[in-house]
Amino acid sequence: MRTFEVPTRDQVSPEAQAIFDNLKKQVGMVPNLYATIGQSANALSSFLAFQGAQAKGTFNAKEREAVYLAVSQINGCDYCQAAHTALGKMNGFTEEETISLRKGESDNARLDAIVKLAQDITENRGRASEETVEAFFAQGFDNAALIDLIALVADKTLANYVHNLTQIAIDFPVAQPIEEPALV
Incomplete structure (x- = not known):
């Protein structure tokens, strides 16, 4: 199989270099995943714009992290x-909560409905069960929240597919493995 290397700033287009510079200024580094996506300045720019837009949606930062962990x-x-x-902990989750969220569980009813539906959508390629969808709406969410999710x-x-295909180096502390595979 092909080996993928994380590109350096000098190995990407001038458009991607500008994005790298902005990321470094904002977060102090260019995460390896973003650098890898940056092999296409268009893809990185679009991806970051999409993420920025989603930050203005239904879900707060902590809830978005819960979704990202579950997915x-x-x-x-x-x-x-x-x-x-790491980001979940920065947003107030404990190590134990991040593990539970990865398993699709939370003691908080709102977060539980969010992560269960996120996992169901992911696992079933958008064909979530009626039960999981209705449990989400029972928490007071509306159609806009469903689309945001x-x-x-x-x-x-x-992001998952980029890493799963490239297997570039992880530049965050490795997450604790969980013993059981996540099931919805």
Whole structure:
């Protein structure tokens, strides 16, 4: 199989270099996954714009991290499990909560409905069960929230697929493995 290397700033287009510079200024680094996506300046620019737009949607940062943890577990993406475990902790989750969210569980009814539906959407390629959808709506969510959730699943699935195919180095602390595979 082909070996993929994380590109350096000098190995990407001038458009991607500008994005790398902006990322470094904002977060202090260019995560390896973003650098890899940056092999296409168009893809990286679009991806970051999509993520930025989703931050204005229904879900707050903590809820988005919960979705990202759940989806990354179903998609088997070690990179995103690591990144979102770290980011989840920065947003107030404990280590134990990040593991539970990866399993599709939360003691918080709102988060539980969100992660269960995110996993069901991911696992069943958009064909979530009526029961899981109705449990989501029972938490007070509306159709706009449903579309926002689907967008978050799509966002994270793209990142998961990039890492799953390239297997580039993980530049976050590795997430603790969970013993049971996540099931919806």
